[in-house]
Amino acid sequence: MGSRLDRITKNQWFVLVGGVVGVLALVAALTGPVPDLSKDETSVKSLIAEPVGSEVTDFALPLDAPLDLLPQSDAGFYCDATMTDWLRRFGTETTPYHGIAVRSAAEDGAQLAIDNLRAVDVERVDIGPVLHFQCPTGGNADIAVLELRLDRDRRARQLVDGSQDDTRPFAFNLEPGERGNLEVRLENEDGHSYTGRIVADVSAGRTKSTVSLPLSGESAEKFDRVSFGKYSRLIVQPGRSKDLFLCELLSPGFTKLRRGAGDEFDVFDCTLEKVRSLLAEIGRS
Known part of the structure; x- marks a missing residue:
């Protein structure tokens, strides 16, 4: 052996x-x-972005829109399909925020970083006086909420704890296979309407690329931000019955972006005649 x-x-x-x-x-x-x-492995091409339909849909209606013919919603204070179809026929849909679902298609490797989300190819447009009709939602999911001012530097900032008074530069990291959701709120106070695109920088390691993000609404390629001008003081929503609407009236000079102490807005039931009266009062102001 x-x-x-x-x-x-x-x-x-x-x-x-x-x-x-x-x-x-x-x-x-x-x-x-x-x-x-x-x-x-993670690369800048690993980013998958898809638009998420907004649960809140705003409409710009002509001041003389026949609201007396608006179908009664079976959803109470919310808009059902019949009411939404009518609003689309007589008005212009304007998405108040754009939901974007993002995920990393990578299976291994480093994080995928998304930052510097901003508006590009922005054009200012002006439309005639319109009424703000809003279809509300029951609430928002747990997502990263971004505010993007079109009348300023046009770069998004992330709201901290949902407060417009506390923001930080936007940065979002995805591990391989991880998913996330963004809500981009387009804002402005200059009374003009805007169109444009939303882009962001995507980084994987030392490689960086700028990508165009798909948007919710009628067009995935661009946004249409409608300004209601001085008539933005009045927001009309579905009411508790066919003959009633729910109205939110903001005080003069008060906007959703410039909140202060005191009773700057009031919410109340209003008839069609009351809506017409408020529009006439705002028009004379």
């Missing part, structure tokens, strides 16, 4: 194979486990 073992260990092939095994063991010890090449 001893002589047979001696012959095997002295065989040149045994020595060669043993040397190779030793080298591989040393390489594994120095470099760690061999990466799984079948998994997709």
